[in-house]
Amino acid sequence: MNKISLFTIAFAGITMLSCNNSKQGIGIKLENLDTSAVPGDDFFQFADGGWNAAHPLTDEYARFGSFDQLAEDNRQQLKGLIDDIVAADNEPGSNAQKIADLYKLVLDTARRDREGLRPIRTWIKKIEDVKDRNEIFPLMVELDINGLAGNYFGIGIGADMMDSKSNLVSVGQGGLSLGEKEYYLDTDEATTAIREAFKKHIVRMFTLCGFDENTAQKKMEDVMLIETRIAEKSYSAVQQRDPAANYHKMSFADLKKDFKGIDWQMMFDKLGIGDCDFVDVGQPEPIHEVEAILAEVPVEAHKALMEWQLIDHAASRLTTELDQANFDFYGKVMSGRQEQQPWWKRATSTVSGVLGEAIGQLYVEKYFPASSKERMVTLVKNLQIALGERIDAQDWMSDSTKAYAHTKLDAFYVKIGYPDKWKDYSKLEIDPAKTLFENNIAVSRFFWQDAVERKYKKPVDNTEWFMTPQTVNAYYNPTTNEICFPAGILQYPFFDMSADDAFNYGAIGVVIGHEMTHGFDDQGRQFDKEGNFADWWAEGDADKFKEHVQVIVDHFNGIKVLPDLNGNGELTLGENIADHGGLMVAYQAFKNATKDAPLETVNGFTPEQRFFMAYAGVWAGNIRDEEIRNRTKSDPHALGRWRVNGTLPHIDAWYDAFGITEDNALYLAPEKRARIW
Template sequence: MNKKNYVILAAVALAAMTGCAGQKEAKSTSGIDLANMDTTVSAGTDFFRYACGGWNDAHPLTAEYSRYGTFDMLFENSQKQLRDLIEGLAAQQNNQPGTPAQKIGDLYNLAMDSVTLNKQGVEPVKPRLDEIAAMTDKSQIVPMMTKLLYDGIGTYFRNYVYADPKNSALNIFQMGQGGINLGEKEYYLDNDSITQNIREQYKNYIAKLFTLAGFSETEARQKMADVMEIETAIAKVSFSAAQLRNPEANYHKMSYDEVKKTFPGIDWDAFMKGLGLENVTEVNVEQIEPIKEVDKLINTLPLSKHIAYLQYNLLDAAASYLSDDFIAARFDFYGKVLSGRQVNQPRWKRAVNSVDGMLGELVGQMYVEKYFPAAAKERMVKLVSNLQVALGERIDAQEWMSDSTKVKAHEKLDAFHVKVGYPDKWKDYSDLKVEKDSYWANVCRTAAWNVKDMYSRLGKPVDREEWLMTPQTVNAYYNPSTNEICFPAAILQPPFFNMDADDAANYGAIGVVIGHEMTHGFDDQGRQFDKEGNLKDWWAEGDADRFQERAQVMVDFFNGIEVLPGLYANGQLTLGENLADHGGLNVAFLAFQNATKDAPLGVVDGFTPEQRFFLAYATLWAGNIRDEQIRVYTKSDPHSLGKWRVNGALPHIQAWYDAFNITPDDSMYIAPEKRVNIW
């Protein structure tokens, strides 16, 4: 399901762990692996290297990865667990038709059957490819868009059904920019040598797909030019990733009649009919300009260019599910050129990821039954409660926030809906059929099932119990539309939480992650939503200005970080995640102090409890990354790079200075008056 950028604020995009609030089992240890450190570097010079240098040296990047960190270790572990479950079902010969075992097992076997896939080649998509080629009139473009949507393929713009940002109890039809397969507008417009090379390689990739589909080299190059013309035109008027972070600027609620008047060149009745929707009365158009450009393109460019564009979107979406030559072509661009990876994942990993992506909660039920201990859920809920208390104390301590806003902030904090482990109610996949005709055919059937499920919610109340991540997802999120924080089961496991470790490590690790999610409710985006999840200004006069003034310190600080020679971090794009890290550290450290005030912890392995807290936090971000992936993340990821979630976050935390005796002589030192000071 497509969601607007500010609906889900993912926890850490990297990993976290479970926690125990003041409870210990067996022998308590420090929770710190000294081998992960590099103490030849001083803590005040490069804390990331100091805390993580040993881990990074012991885990060099392999050809398969563009980034490998502690998260990737946990994801690999989860992937192997899923493989055991899925392959067990796939090996069974007599799975009853329509059962979860049959659906999961057959889909996996289709994904693994390289002989059949290579024999089929382009054939699975040929009927749709030919249908697009047979279009004779522009009036057929919009109906074809909707057919492709039911195949899981987006084209000129995206649409979805979800909570109205200003009426969060009700699902509404929403539209937003899309149609550019490189994701960010800068790839089409920037003219530095590296971006120009990426663009040229992208053109080669487009042409390659067309030649693999049976077109001549001349036809392929012409179709590539047509695709680039349309994508570049849309990119020029699209919002940047940073602009998409402004909820108010991305909300334009219109009546259906207003939509028709605003974009008169698009046949909206045909569009809604193709989607199977009736009685659409209101629409939230997130970004107006890109859809106006689509209106213009449809009505000014010749049909042949649109045929090329629609065919390319089909081929690009299907390439991962076709023969090895298509898979290799896609990997050569998205894997090698964009991310710097050298070899593709083995087929079993790709097959597991595919089954997991298409049948998420079916797989999730099996995962939870086998791998998620019931006790973890209860302990996690208790730890969340401790962090809520600490965040309430931090709110009360803020001099820049008025008393009336503090009251509202407490109301929002108290209204947090906490989700841990797995949903209470699972999705019903009984209507979804998995058949043995082709891998791609099942991809399309699964996509159609998801699209129908989403559209069925139009005009209905928002289901606040729905999960936006599966239990086996190694991540967490805050959703402002439902004011919820969610911690899936897969993130609540070793090696990131040590059942034998004391509270210093656990609060520094999972505690900060919980605090991070809670702080998202009060970051530059989340603070604009009230306790009910409505986009509404609930701050007293002057408080927002004082918040923004302090947040600008964070923006300016990260803007000054040079992540590669000549490439700087984007402080505005990463503001929300950086603020959440800042708040998470402050809130978790206070919660740690509260939890241990009656029974202070001692020095273990040569480190004080306070030092272990910050070492545990830094270890979350251990990892190596290729330059190519750094560039991708810097253009598009609202999270700062792992290194800077340590070296950029900690210099604004006074407790870190106290713990490691950081002085003005240390290169990481920031004068108190220049530090971020919000939560």
């Protein structure tokens, strides 16, 4: 056993413990570590064990990590801004008035308890009054437009992946209350238990809405019948990762001909897009199944489904009893959470969701310094150079593919902090005289109308932001070839103006590299520099790429996330490639940035070690078993623990930094490590 490096670390640990000052300019907080753990055996425990022990899960959370801590801090800041607005005298119709009234409406649970079921009664009556099969779909569309149901499928307007400068109407699978098809079909013990609890939940919600037990039971069976039929034909989350398999563009005339069982003209007219030319049907099979369901399933079953969707959508905006029942299933059963968030947090999230850029504008004015933006611009530039070097360093890729990869990399459209122009909410009305339920209808109608006005038959506006400035996240969008880093993520533990390059390249640097690598992951690589789905790979290069990424698929498939559950290497492939590339590129950029003035060892940790510790620090966190199961079905990201312990064993520099050998539990022989970017 080679213990030398382990002793070095342990010794460093002892040194640190006597050193009580965590503000070293290295960014790493020593109390977040667990230096009794061996880095090569469990790096997650070594780098994050202290943080995890100091932040046990509270009842409110299914998962809580350093990421979530930052989101909590941001929410506190938003609350401060909202409190000031609520206390002020706001001009009617101004964004401030809308923010204040929406916030107060969410907080007013006493009012909702007084109103009881009154807000949904007229809608239930409309559904109960349906006698004829022909009335079913028009009513479902009306519910959908008002944000009161999810319909049997989804509809949207966005960039056409074959013509990325133009917007296109798309129709996609939907209609599943539980999101993923597996919840309806899998027969393992854990999934079966969730499905049985879901059935009980539907019955409970119907009885709370005034239906007797027998009727509620019958309605539940009808809901399950329809949702299970849709689930059987739906694409899995893995199937949905294949862009070509989820694109079927046709003329509107052909849509009406090929999917006769659905009254598209009526629906599109109501949506304000009745003179549409083309439509992309993402997943034809489940839409065909909806045709069959509309034709075959008894009218009473459709009524049950509409009522269920109405109750399910509205529950959190009705009485506290319904809200709690809703949480008992989606919060407790699905995620393992034990208690709801306090109302002020929920109200803040609602405001941030509905008026995200209005409150976001105030947020960046107060909390996002210009200096952060400047440093980010430099970091992004350096990462771009490093990714270019990484592309050139690959021996499996031909020169012509490399040359095009460079042009795509150079064409990245970079967004940092906040949008140049703010969203216009002038047509959104928030009326404090109306119920929260009614205001939500106005919100739903506003967002659809806004999308139609801005996008329908219009070119793509690439200045649009798909995240608000206060969001703790980042994204890559293949159809605009853009990377976006909202102000919310440009803070500790991702970014620290007072910390050195080892920290910032290891944390936010990897995030930047991660988003850039998405442009070259198994999905992103299929899009060209203009954002069009087009093959720019030379003959044979794509096969080599697939061989290399299969190493990552197999590795993550082999990870036991729970004793009876493995990770999903196919579902998480794009994110795992992005983490791998992010680390490779950020490490190279870090080395470039410090080559003339190398950083020193501090507290016994070399700069290279601190780079990887900063990376792991982003993924500190605890999670419940229920949430592990939930995310393994639906989340394309690996769990935090495995973004550390699953990803780092494929990075050569990590072995060198910590002296990791074949005697360590996380060790992979060099030929078993992924070699992609």
